[in-house]
Amino acid sequence: MTKDTATPPSTPLREDATLTTASLAALQSDDQRKVMDIVDKLRRSGLNGIVGLPQIIVSGDQSSGKSSVLEAITEIPFPRKENLCTRFATEIILRRSPSSTISVKINPDKNRSAEEQAKLKSFTKTIEDFSQLPEIIDDATSAMGLGQVGAINSRAFSRDVLSIVICGPDRPQLTLVDLPGLIHATNKAQTESDKELIINLVKDYMRNPRTIILAVVSAKNDFANQIILDHCKKIDEKGERTLGVNIYLKLGWHMLRNRSEDQMGFSFEKRNEAELLFFSKGRYNDLPRENVGIDSLRQRLSKLLLNHLKRELPSLKDEMSTKLVDTMQDIEALGEKRSTVEDQRIMLMKISIRTHDLLGSAIKGYYEDPFFGTIDMHARVDSLENLHRLRAVVQHLNMRFAENVRLRGHKFAIGSEPGDDTTDEEEADIAAEAIADMEDDDNEIDSFLPKPKELSGEDAISWVMKVLERTRGQELSGNFNAMLIAQLFREQSQPWEGIAKEHISNVFRVCKQAVYKVIQHTAPAEFRTRLATLTINANLAKALEGCNKELKQILEDKTRPPMTYNHYFTTIIQQQRQRKQNTLHEKAMDEAVYEEGESLLDRETMERLLADSIEQNMDKFSSQEALNTQRAYYKDEMKYFVNVVCKQVIERHLVDPLPRIILSPMVVTKFTDEEVQFVAAEPPEITRERAHLEDRKAMLENGMETFREAMGGLRR
Secondary structure, three states: OEEOOOOOOOOOOOOOOOOOOHHHHOOOOHHHHHHHHHHHHHHHOOHHHOOOOOEEEEEEEOOOOHHHHHHHHHOOOOOOOOOOOOOOEEEEEEEEOOOOEEEEEEEOOOOOOHHHHHHHHOOEEEEOOHHHHHHHHHHHHHHOOOOOOOOOOOOOOOOOEEEEEEEEOOOOOEEEEEOOOEOOOOOOOOOHHHHHHHHHHHHHHHHOOOEEEEEEOEOOOOHHHOOHHHHHHHHOOOOOOEEOOOOOOOOOOOEEEOOOHHHOOOOHHHHHHHHHHHOOOHHHHHOOHHHEOHHHHHHHHHHHHHHHHHHHHHHHHHHHHHHHHHHHHHHHHOOOOOOOHHHHHHHHHHHHHHHHHHHHHHHHOOOOOHHHOOOOOOOOOOOHHHOOOHHHHHHHHHHHHHHHHHHHOOOEEEOOOOOOOOOOHHHHHHHHHHHHHHOOOOOOOOOOOOOOEEEOHHHHHHHHHHHHHHHOOOOOOOOOOHHHHHHHHHHHOOHHHHHHHHHHHHHHHHHHHHHHHHHHHHOOHHHHHHHHHHHHHHHHHHHHHHHHHHHHHHHHHHOOOOOOOOHHHHHHHHHHHHHHHHHHHHHHHHOOEEEOOEEEOOHHHHHHHHHHOOOOOHHHHHHHHHHHHHHHHHHHHHHHHHHHHHHHHHHHHHHOOHHHHOOOHHHHHOOOHHHHHHHHOOOHHHHHHHHHHHHHHHHHHHHHHHHHHHHHHHHO
16 A cells, blocks of 8 residues: 655656666565576566566556555656656566666557557667656657647557666666556546556556566555456456455555655655654554565565565476477468578479379379378269379279260161161160160269160161262272261261260369369468469360360371271171171071971072072162171271270370479479569568567577576576
């Protein structure tokens, strides 16, 4: 509890021009000095903004005498303004140093703009003695934008912090903080927002578990009406860190007598004498001496600090260790450092090598890398879940392509008729299978592909005859022009182009998805869109263009005159003719004459049947021969077409080149510096965050090392 007899004038207190006081030395015992050495070294490491370091705060209601208490403890003068003593937090940082100096700076509120923060950080002053301090504080007040109290557009309080660093050979390593007083009632000069700002500011300091709270209560008012005590009870529920007037606080209470109005010119020595005289009279003489006066308060603070620090040091170490681990994880989450073009190119090269290896393994079917994961047995082979295993997916699509050409590649599905010697039963079975497959409603993947049109054997002959009539040349009757086979083949194989294009589209889709799966695994998220824009999409498009060009050439080859050197072609034709003869023979046997249960072959009947089987219609005969030839040629070309599309189109232009064209080391090597920066340059906010975290990490590492060294010295 403090006792003020009058409101102090606005004239700053003048003291001797010295930088040392015996009062400050009284705040430390030898043991405490060793402990505080640890805290000071940690503070010098910059840890004060990262972990809560021990300090003493002076808090209370407005005009409760806080600044007077702080002055009495430290014997450092502070400026006084009428009706408003403290408008921002003032940190008094006491440090031991061979030379005596006083420096003042502003730590700006983190919510200020970057420009405002830079401006306030530039405020630094060095003074020679305490008599200059009031003027410096006035300058800092103006720098913070705090104008005249009550003036229009003038802010009354600020969350900026004034830091006064006092160094000297006899200084204790200690931090004391003078906080703005809590406002009871608002007025024109102190608004509701000002009241809220001060409450939040005071609470922020009080919440630090390593802070000792000096709750200053004025003797002029009933302590029950002073709101500082309510906040102390809520934040320091057990009262372990609070020294005040409340009897429930574990640290107890203390009473001081501040200067009266007519004593403002007293030196600190005279001030202390007046206080001693005051507490030696009347009822104050009965109070315990350890609970009154500035000298006993310093001694109590010394003991409180020592015990508090010893208790908090283990938790301080744990907090630093935890925050160091968290900071290292945050740095790791940002990825590799890439502030220079060289850093960026190296990082891209690492991504390139990894991408090249994974794509190479994917198309070769080497699935040992953890990237390939496990197989999803419930998803389709070409589903997103299984795309990692690209070779298996491409093989699956190639086989489906071959099946589609076999079942759907022919424009006409030609059926068979009893006794028709030109019927290819295998082709008839294929036609039936194709129609059944296409009528399956569950087959959604290929439901849009072409569907063969069913033709009977007679309809097929009619089709060929119509074409023959329109392609007739100078050949003798009963023969057919070679261009007839070309025309029949081109019409029958019309669906090939659509099926092949759809196959290319499907393989391109899975290749692109697989590439992005790999890039998603190897490159940071912010790289992916840039890489796609710069190189991946263009190279994939070029590969697709190569596929389509190759397919176009293959389809153009199909329009040329028929050509094959595969003995399979002639074998099929001979087999067809042999089946025709066998059919005629079987028909003749069926019409044999039976006598007394024996089968007798009538030669004349046989000759008649064979003669009757000769087709008299030369065009129909030519059409039958042409149809058989076209069937043989179609089968031969169909096998070739499936192989050449899979090998020369899919493999040559799309699948095999992927590791070379998708971010290979050769591709990255050709990147210009501008392209490297476009992809890998670190966003400014990431650069700032990395710098912040690396500084934080360095401070925590230095702090941990300092702590270990200092604790070793303390044990000795």
